[in-house]
Amino acid sequence: MTLLPFVAAGIGTGSVYALSGVGLVVLYRSSGTLNFAFGALGAIGAYCTWSVLRLGVPPALAWVAGIAVSTPGSFLYGLLIAPLLRHRDRAVRSVGTLGFALFILGCTGLIWGEAVPRRLTFPTDQYFALIFGVRVTYTRLLALCIAISMVGAITLLLGRTRLGLSMRSLAADRHLSSLLGIPVVRIDAVAWLISGLFAGVAGLLLADLVALNAVFLTFLVIPAIAAAIFGRLQSLAGTALSGFIAGIAEAVLSAEPAVSSYRSAVPFVLALLFITFVGGRHLAAMHE
């Protein structure tokens, strides 16, 4: 069995991991919190889009409606809940978002449930590029482009703007930042707003590429964390690249029957190997 078609198939999965991984690192770099609710925020936005589409609203407006739910949801968490944890360490702040994820998951279950079959599609699903005999839809390529654009935009924001400087300062040392007069709560809320915006966009794409399923989308952040570890929770480009590579590795392994039924473990195995042999000294970045 030739492996090249599986490499092409992995581009799609790689795009998914890259998009989710970058979404996680964005907030981590700007506020020092690993946002476990990234997938759930995206999911609730995607469900809203699905519902709005059912009302006969033009697709573009429905997409905006979905993003308009994810973004304020994230912003409100950053404004109301996150400040309550501002003096706790990073691990506690991150676990707080897990509670937020479960809350959103409960809400989607209550409102939409899983009894009705659902699917979200984009016009770009109709068009494709033929790579090694496998059709890679424009939606998958779009996801990859958006992940790369996110890397570029956030790198510019963090490196070239005053807001970015404040965010980096906050991520490095919150206490010192507040002593220097940086408005911690406001900057934090902006970081959450940006994260929510990315979650909304990613959620729409992932609902198309993976499934419109709240549980699946919520826990898609788990393999994305593995990609983020490759990027040492700092490098956006490294995270995107490693997510992409993990997706391709996972797809290629499906050609090997002995391991194909366990292939979703690939990102974690790779992350574990990375931590063990390469990244030990960089793990300090994960601690205060």
Add this chain to the structure above:
Amino acid sequence: MVGLRYVSFLAAITLVLLGWVATASAKPSCGLNNGKPATGEPIPIGSINGVTGPDDFSSSAKAADAYFKCVNANGGINGRPVKYITADDQWRPDVASQVATKLVKDDKVVAMIGSNSIIECSVNAPLYERENVMVIDIAVAHECITSKNIAPVNQGPRLSGVGMLRYAAEHLGVKKVACLIWNIPGAPEWLCGGFSEWGKRHGVTVQKVIVDPGSSDYTSAMLQAAAFNPDAILLNFTKGGIIQSLAAAQEQDLGGKYKFLSLASGYVVGLPETIGTYWKDRFWTELEFKPLDSAGPDNQNWIAIMDAYGSKSDPRDTFSQGGYLAAKIATEAMLKLDPAKIDRASDSEALRAVKGFKTDIMCSPWYVGDGKRHNANHAGMIAVAHDGGWKPEGACVEIDDPELDDVFAAEGVKAK
């Protein structure tokens, strides 16, 4: 002029009469059917369903609940109302065990009716046998059809798959099948292994493709399946996996190249609309019961009961039909008992005695009996996705699964 008036008058009378007949036929019928609310001591009956988790399997319990509400509003079980207690096992074995123990030991249920869960049977079958609790459920796992105390009203995934393959071999010319299945302990061997065993008797090659349920990549699974160059791809998934698989197959334009088949788990209202027009006449599924919109009086009664006693949002799906049947069977069995003496022992005995239960929802009469295992529903139909809905293909067909040899022998039918 007079003639025209006369015709108009006759037409109006006819319309009124037709309306009255339609209304009359839509009136639900259940239990004693006397319109008097039951006020006696409640009879506790339980149900365990996988509700919160990868998929929602609560529709059977919702239908059973609607049926029991109808019974309670119509004289109950000779005056005693049914207290229907449902529990969510969250797709977790520990929770399944916990809620079953509570229902059996604390709530002292006399029977379990309308349960539907991937894990419940395997976890709780020994408890039900030990405590002499009879279960009339919807089977979705192997242990649901291999236990002395569990009698499913449906076929279960194994028979459903064999029924689908039989149709595909006889009507679609399928000789080589890729069997896609999630990596759930025991399932690939029981299902794809069983289909392979059936295939050996009928000249059909079945190749197993195991899919990691945690993976988001169904394109690779499709490439794996295509590598065997099959005539058909059989999907052994719930609706979520089916939608993901078909989306990946559509992306690669495989719909015209291979026949796409599914177990009865694919027979979901709204699924053809969800997967889109690309799959028109390209995606077949097996039916464990008659079509959801069939005109039979019992099927119409199921719809009427759901409309009158269920919630508008309760799914009207194949599992709902199963829940309705389970509740109806339990009710008819209990009505034969002295209401003052209904307890677990008498109810289990009454349920075991059920035989020749006829309904237009099933292809053949249903029974329980005293066997070591139960799999009485072994005939089904096929439907194909068509214009946003399901189009039935052909009539009821017996399923000749080699695993049924003992069941056929017990029924006195020569094993096929």
